Amino acid sequence: MALLEVRHLTKRWPTGRLALDDVGFEVREGEILGLLGHNGAGKSTIMGITLGMVRPDVGEVRIGGRSVQNNRGAALQQIGAIYEAAVFYDYLSGWQNLRVLCSLSGWWDETEVKRVVQMVNLNRAIRQKTATYSHGMRQRLALAQALLPQPKILLLDEPTDGLDPEGIREFRELILHLRKHHGMTIMLNSHLLGEVEQMCDRCVILKDGKKVFEGQVPSQEKSRRIFQLGTNDIGLAREVLDRCGATMDKFGIVEVPLQMEPHELVTALVNGRVQVSAWQPHRRTLEELYMGLSSRS
């Protein structure tokens, strides 16, 4: 079931630049969806529209069936978010910051807040002013505020930006813990391919405001029919593969068509006088997919 639906979003900034061009996708319950794209691809604009902070020219976002554009208050009841860099009030303590933010959701439960603060490992510093916090602590506080009060969906806009490797790993484990133990649905906006590959089930790739891919993250794909072909006769191999309905990219990665078994394709190659020096299952990386899409367009 789709918990968050992005429908035909189009947004043009006052400067005339097209930020989004008819973008649509959905985030299913319990999944982690990665939103990928270069800087300025439109990832944060989608986040902004989802939170009702940016108005789309066309289209809408629905959360749990409620339109953000028509009923923002009710739709946002189910969301927790880190949108762009989380900037806290430095002159307030972490606890006071949480109190101010939670009051805007009309909610305050000290026991639950303490539980979440403990979960993000901030219980020692929570009474200190946030001016004294490191970047990692601020990000953990940002996650804590997003988790209060118990959202169904978490929107994370480049949450590991600026974190050190330990911080990134800690944050990643926290997110995966949230999905595993709390069944949280998460939309993660990032330009870090590795981060998306390790955390997400599916991804949407944006390029210049357009959706160029929506599907499973390659490393998560269960039954692939992709092989690495080793041969010196690239031209001849391509001819044979074309005849069989298979495709091969410039790196020799072959996708076997559904109507054939992989060994039949190898037989066809050998019969077509292609010298096959290697034929091994290949797991595509997200980077290959992303770079392929970038170079194609």
Add this chain to the structure above:
Amino acid sequence: MTLFFQQWYGELLKLFSRRRTYIGFGAFVALELIILLLIKKFGMGPIQKAIVGSGQSFEYYFSALTVASTIMGFAIFLLGALFLSLVAGDIVAKEGEDGHMRLLLARPVSRFRLLLLKYLTCSGYAFLLVQFFAWTSFLLGLTLRGWGGGFFAIVPEISVVAFYDWGPGLQRYALSSLYLGLSMTLISSIAFFLSCFRIKPATATIGALTYILVDFIMRTSGFMENYQFLLLTKYMACWGRILAENIDWPLIWRGYAVIFAVNITLFTLGYAVFESRDLKS
């Protein structure tokens, strides 16, 4: 309603946790002390002349109340406008600039409600600052002249001159400080309105101060004689009429009705501007 007060508490907590908020209070006390020292050293020349010129006893009317209202008259327009513009100019623009607004509006709270909370906070601050100023002036007056005596009230810009005994004088002083507090919310409203635009907080502050200053200059200059009804400082000065022997309530209420209407208009326009903005860095 409880929710509204909880949210307002959050705004007040933010306002009163900042050092800048207290600079206004501190600056007022410092200025009050300077004026008090000047009064101690040089006396109250023009005030003394006015009292004696009216055939009254200077010793009787040179009281804590007279000192307090003199101090207030000097300092409120010097510093009041500045600090109110500073706080109200910051309240939306600074939060937008720093990125706090994105954190706040990721919550299921409407922009209208958020702005209303902020507007009430800066208007409340304006009122509180004036009360603080009125009563610290009074306390300083007490240290100089002690309890008792008369009250010589003078507001030259609206030609109000009056003499009171201690009891009625204290009542008038208290009442006028409340109305002065209401008048000063207008400065907050102007700064708040400008703060709703996508501009630097300092620009909102300077814009509000400039508007009030230009308005004041135009009111005091002769060539705007026939257009005074267009100038906001004319209505702001209505608080002084409380000190007149015969209070012209219809005139005062008319003035405050205009202030109230302008405040609501500025809030509504500010909201409209803010509502139409896309909040993205």
